[in-house]
Amino acid sequence: MYIVIAGGGKIGYYLIKTLQPYKHRITVIEPQRELCEKIANQLNISVVNGDGTSIEHLTESELGKADIFIAVTGRDEENLIACQLAKRKFGVNRTIARVNNPKNITVFEKLGVDIAVSSTSIIADLIEQEVDYSGVRTLMKLKGGKITLSELVITPESGVINKKLKDLNIPKDFILISVIRDDAVIIPNGDTMLSEGDYIIAASSYTEQQELKEFFLG
Structure with a gap:
């Protein structure tokens, strides 16, 4: 399975480490060069130094070949836009977005994101x-x-x-x-x-x- 991830911060980094044992092909898109270098050196995967809402950088990641697109940046609006581009422009079947504000979950789902995940909501549900x-x-x-x-x-x-x-x-x-x-x-x-x-x-x-x-x- 080919997975493209937008966001190489802590969540993106540990998500990649979790997925790697399953032998998926993974590419990450991250705007900060130092994070790109860290991920490339430590996790040995393909890295695009760029913006997950940029068609140019999404194209560079070969998003059109991806089975799943996951947006885990720290900004809800960027995750939503990235997922919409992945779905509508590149035809990705499955999109997953990190949602920082739980109130945005319904909005994300109505706008076409397949799975909107809020850590706050998950913890509240577990409690x-x-x-x-x-x-x-x-x-x-x-x-x-x-x-x-x-x-x-x-x-x-x-x-x-x-x-x-x-x-x-x-x-x-x-x-x-x-x-x-x-x-x-x-x-x-x-x-x-x-x-x-x-x-x-x-x-x-x-x-x-x-x-x-x-x-x-x-």
């Missing part, structure tokens, strides 16, 4: 996944955070204990994926009866996660 909000824990977010996979533990106070799923009138926007009881994973159907201590894995929209909690836990 949220580890926090149990009164019996509900977020396991994963999908579709840009619009869909949430949640883990719920049926408590003694729950109104669903000893009731079959077909009798519960579960809202249509909730999808019950599995029930974990002791060491067994149960694929639920209408006759599945919930018990105290069951772990439920369910999907819902992020905005309805609270309603999901209220339905199963009260």
